[in-house]
Amino acid sequence: MSxxxxxxxxxxxxxxxxxxxxxxHFDTPQQQFDSGKLGMWLxxxxxxxxxxxxxxxYAVYRALHPEIFQFASQYLDPTSGLINTIVLLTSGLTxxxxxxxxxxxKRTPLSICxxxxxxxxxxxxxxxxxxxxxxYQQKLLWGTNYAPKIVQPAVxxxxxxxxTWSSLNRLAARGYISSHSTIAPASxxxxxxxxxxxxxxxxxxxxxxxxxxxFFGIYFLxxxxxxxxxxxxxxxxxxxxVRNIRGDFGPNYYNPVDFVxxxxxxxxxVWMFLFPLLYLIR
Amino acid sequence: MATISLHEADxxxxxxxxxxxxxxxxxxxxxxxxxxRIGLMYLAAGLTLFxxxxxxxxxxxxxxxxxxxxxxxxxGTIQSSYAAYKHYNQVFTLHGIIMVFMVLVPMIPGALGNxxxxxxxxxxxVAFPRLNLLSFWLYISGAVLAVISTIMGAVDTGxxxxxxxxxxxxxxxxxxxxxxxxxxxxxxxxxxxxxxxIHKLRPFGMTWFRMPLFLWATYATAVIQVAATPVLxxxxxxxxxxxxxxxxxFNPALGGNPVLFQHFFWFYSHPAVYIxxxxxxxxxxxxxxxxxxxxxxxxxxxxxxxxAIALIGFMVWGHHLxxxxxxxxxxxxxxxxxxxxxxxxxxxxxxxxxxxxxxxIKLDTPMLYALSFIILFTIGGLTGVVLGALAEDVxxxxxxxxxxxxxxxxxxxxxxxxxxxxxxxxxxxxxxxYNEFWARTACILLFIGVNLxxxxxxxxxxxxxxxxxxxxxxxxxPYMVASTIGAYVQLVAFLIMxxxxxxSLFRGKKAPVNPWGSGSLExxxxxxxxxxxxxxxxxxxxxxxxxxxxxxQFDPAIGGYVHxxxxxxxxxVYHR
Numbered sequence: 001m002s003x004x005x006x007x008x009x010x011x012x013x014x015x016x017x018x019x020x021x022x023x024x025h026f027d028t029p030q031q032q033f034d035s036g037k038l039g040m041w042l043x044x045x046x047x048x049x050x051x052x053x054x055x056x057x058y059a060v061y062r063a064l065h066p067e068i069f070q071f072a073s074q075y076l077d078p079t080s081g082l083i084n085t086i087v088l089l090t091s092g093l094t095x096x097x098x099x100x101x102x103x104x105x106k107r108t109p110l111s112i113c114x115x116x117x118x119x120x121x122x123x124x125x126x127x128x129x130x131x132x133x134x135x136y137q138q139k140l141l142w143g144t145n146y147a148p149k150i151v152q153p154a155v156x157x158x159x160x161x162x163x164t165w166s167s168l169n170r171l172a173a174r175g176y177i178s179s180h181s182t183i184a185p186a187s188x189x190x191x192x193x194x195x196x197x198x199x200x201x202x203x204x205x206x207x208x209x210x211x212x213x214x215f216f217g218i219y220f221l222x223x224x225x226x227x228x229x230x231x232x233x234x235x236x237x238x239x240x241x242v243r244n245i246r247g248d249f250g251p252n253y254y255n256p257v258d259f260v261x262x263x264x265x266x267x268x269x270v271w272m273f274l275f276p277l278l279y280l281i282r
Numbered sequence: 283m284a285t286i287s288l289h290e291a292d293x294x295x296x297x298x299x300x301x302x303x304x305x306x307x308x309x310x311x312x313x314x315x316x317x318x319r320i321g322l323m324y325l326a327a328g329l330t331l332f333x334x335x336x337x338x339x340x341x342x343x344x345x346x347x348x349x350x351x352x353x354x355x356x357x358g359t360i361q362s363s364y365a366a367y368k369h370y371n372q373v374f375t376l377h378g379i380i381m382v383f384m385v386l387v388p389m390i391p392g393a394l395g396n397x398x399x400x401x402x403x404x405x406x407x408v409a410f411p412r413l414n415l416l417s418f419w420l421y422i423s424g425a426v427l428a429v430i431s432t433i434m435g436a437v438d439t440g441x442x443x444x445x446x447x448x449x450x451x452x453x454x455x456x457x458x459x460x461x462x463x464x465x466x467x468x469x470x471x472x473x474x475x476x477x478x479x480i481h482k483l484r485p486f487g488m489t490w491f492r493m494p495l496f497l498w499a500t501y502a503t504a505v506i507q508v509a510a511t512p513v514l515x516x517x518x519x520x521x522x523x524x525x526x527x528x529x530x531x532f533n534p535a536l537g538g539n540p541v542l543f544q545h546f547f548w549f550y551s552h553p554a555v556y557i558x559x560x561x562x563x564x565x566x567x568x569x570x571x572x573x574x575x576x577x578x579x580x581x582x583x584x585x586x587x588x589x590a591i592a593l594i595g596f597m598v599w600g601h602h603l604x605x606x607x608x609x610x611x612x613x614x615x616x617x618x619x620x621x622x623x624x625x626x627x628x629x630x631x632x633x634x635x636x637x638x639x640x641x642x643i644k645l646d647t648p649m650l651y652a653l654s655f656i657i658l659f660t661i662g663g664l665t666g667v668v669l670g671a672l673a674e675d676v677x678x679x680x681x682x683x684x685x686x687x688x689x690x691x692x693x694x695x696x697x698x699x700x701x702x703x704x705x706x707x708x709x710x711x712x713x714x715x716y717n718e719f720w721a722r723t724a725c726i727l728l729f730i731g732v733n734l735x736x737x738x739x740x741x742x743x744x745x746x747x748x749x750x751x752x753x754x755x756x757x758x759x760p761y762m763v764a765s766t767i768g769a770y771v772q773l774v775a776f777l778i779m780x781x782x783x784x785x786s787l788f789r790g791k792k793a794p795v796n797p798w799g800s801g802s803l804e805x806x807x808x809x810x811x812x813x814x815x816x817x818x819x820x821x822x823x824x825x826x827x828x829x830x831x832x833x834x835q836f837d838p839a840i841g842g843y844v845h846x847x848x849x850x851x852x853x854x855v856y857h858r
Contacts, residue, residue, distance in 0.1 A: 023411075024406065024407075024814075025405065025406035025407035025408075025409075025411070025483070026483075027819075031482060031483075034482055035409045035410075035478050035481075035482040035483070038477075038478045038481055038482060039409060039410060039413075039474055039475075039478045042474045042477060042478065042508055043474060045508060045509070046470050046474070046508055046509075046511070046512040047512070049509060049512035049513055049516075050512040050513075050515055050516050051516075052512075052513070052516075053512075053513050053515075053516030053517060053520070053546060054516060054520075056546075057520075057531055057542060060539070060542055061539075064539075142527065142528070142529045142530055143527070143528035143529055143530040143533075143536045144528060144536065145528070210537065211536075211537030213530060213536060213537060214530060214531070214536075214537045214538065217529040217530050217531055217536075217538075218531070220529070221520070221523065221529060221531070225519075
């Protein structure tokens with residue numbers, strides 16, 4: 001039980017505001033706030049556990065088949081992942097500022113911060129959508145949909161490439177090296193370099209391991225579930241924005257802003273794990 | 283004022299508004315934020331689903347009366363037999379899904395917990411009433427999705443949805459699994475609500491160790507609900523994307539790992555059996571001291587054993603995979619932990635026995651259920667230890683022994699305790715008493731029926747009969763027939779129960795404030811309680827002890843117990 005003095009008992013506090021937002025079964029606004037906060041933390045725990053199933057699947061498959069992850073992760077673009085990381089971190093800052101402005105009762109800065117956070121969220125989604133679209137075009141997908149085809153004509157960079165298999169394969173994935181697929185669809189048969197290209201005959205290409213589609217299944221599941229959470233967060237901030245314009249929040253009542261801020265923190269944090277686990281492994 | 287007779291006081295209380303007649307529109311029920319009304323709606327919905335699940339069980343038992351199957355059997359050819367037996371698979375799958383996900387998991391927290399928890403705590407409501415209502419409607423939505431899936435093509439995978447069959451089958455797995463996904467969220471929100479309520483809404487003076495043990499049990503349950511159910515959520519989500527998009531995580535044809543599904547599934551579903559049994563144990567911890575007129579023995583041990591069960595319960599899921607190619611080291615660890623979880627369970631049983639020892643035991647209906655629980659749960663628990671032993675499990679895996687064990691724990695444990703709880707809190711819920719004679723008759727009949735149904739299953743399982751078969755070897759028939767007769771006896775008991783409970787609703791004797799002489803707070807407010815639970819916020823004195831019965835005395839004039847010493851109880855107790 002909280003022993004904090006209720007704002008209702010403090011001088012200079014607008015009693016009407018306190019009464020308006022205090023639910024009938026709570027004694028004090030402080031008790032209501034504490035309850036809401038504990039509830040939100042518990043909910044966020046369940047969110048983490050929801051993701052933990054996917055992280056667990058990731059760990060199991062990576063431990064059993066490291067070669068899949070080594071091979072497949074090079075098709076993810078660390079640059080766009082990094083940009084997304086920066087975008088999300090920025091949004092974390094604006095969201096934290098929003099909570100602060102709500103506590104101090106600064107309405108306009110609160111609105112600005114909410115809008116900025118929403119914009120960051122939308123930027124993240126846009127970059128991600130572009131990434132998905134690229135994967136879709138290259139058929140770097142899950143299950144039987146995994147059938148990468150590289151159609152563009154060859155030659156641009158192969159000769160001058162540093163010669164490591166990973167950079168070569170990345171180039172191949174972008175269509176710079178090969179005029180035909182270097183990767184046999186997993187559903188068709190034993191993988192491997194289908195036909196070593198004449199331009200780079202001396203560089204040993206790592207053979208494609210079996211079941212690369214598993215990586216893309218996990219990639220789409222994890223980032224997809226995360227993106228859904230980002231979208232929900234943006235919607236929640238729209239709701240906060242409407243309420244703020246209506247004048248609901250002030251030093252005596254800012255609970256929803258605080259709780260959405262916590263939620264956004266978790267969304268940020270999950271991405272901080274997803275980014276290295278998916279994009280930066282070699 | 284001072285000379286007002288008890289009958290007049292009773293009459294005056296009867297005319298007051300209570301939570302049942304405060305408002306009367308259907309809307310005021312369907313969208314109520316009152317935890318007591320939500321509890322009753324859970325009760326009504328849950329009992330309806332329990333009836334459906336029970337009738338499916340009767341179908342199963344009837345099918346197994348003869349070795350070739352009485353209801354579903356072919357016309358002689360193997361193909362026709364397969365087609366017929368598929369329906370049997372659907373029936374036992376639905377029975378399992380309904381009973382596990384819609385009755386056992388949500389019923390005690392949803393119905394009895396919602397009704398009793400804030401009352402026992404001395405709070406006006408749960409912490410998040412709107413979330414509570416959402417939780418109820420998620421429960422209903424989940425059940426509706428399950429019904430739709432059943433109409434379109436009932437699932438035939440068994441309630442465990444093991445891959446790869448659940449990926450391949452042509453039945454409506456996605457709809458059913460989506461329904462269970464919603465049920466999972468309902469469960470999470472209920473648990474979250476209870477944790478916050480117990481942490482933040484305890485009135486002044488209600489310390490942790492003054493809480494009735496039902497609250498400790500509900501708290502431990504809520505921890506599991508919050509910490510395990512999300513994993514079920516993600517598992518079912520993966521199964522859905524598996525079927526819709528062919529993502530391949532669990533599908534060996536796409537490089538996936540079906541055993542991973544089993545790990546994920548049991549990581550939830552084993553703790554889930556503690557979601558089912560812990561609140562049941564909490565109910566028993568209330569009933570036993572009340573009807574023994576004796577303080578609970580070893581309060582702290584009972585309280586902490588709930589948390590211990592919740593904790594250890596998270597680490598035993600691997601005992602479902604002893605024959606599935608787990609490493610021997612893991613098998614041994616899981617086997618050891620499985621034995622370990624029996625310890626806190628046994629602590630509870632011994633504490634109940636010690637509570638009864640030299641008590642003044644009253645064999646009212648709730649107590650009969652509590653005694654049934656202790657016997658049946660002990661059989662169920664001990665057979666569980668048998669199954670936890672590695673070598674024995676290899677023999678008994680997937681036999682009727684497992685079915686018998688599970689039903690002893692879940693029916694003999696959870697359902698019996700739930701019925702005990704319903705009979706215990708019935709006077710408080712509806713302000714009416716039920717017919718004690720018929721209630722005791724039904725309870726005894728049910729006890730006989732449960733044993734007659736499930737003990738032969740233990741035996742026939744030990745003799746080697748596999749579970750989930752629609753037909754069986756003729757040598758097993760005597761056991762199967764005995765089991766079916768037991769199921770019919772249970773049906774009769776439930777029909778009797780339904781009759782006297784319905785009779786009590788309309789014609790029952792008015793219930794006094796405290797018919798059983800319990801010391802916890804819900805028995806200090808009127809029966810049924812007012813919408814705000816208490817007329818004044820309860821103030822818990824330093825001497826408050828929910829298991830102290832010394833100040834409660836039976837008053838034959840009102841048929842209930844009254845306080846004799848003011849200073850021991852909460853300040854606002856009714857002085858009637």
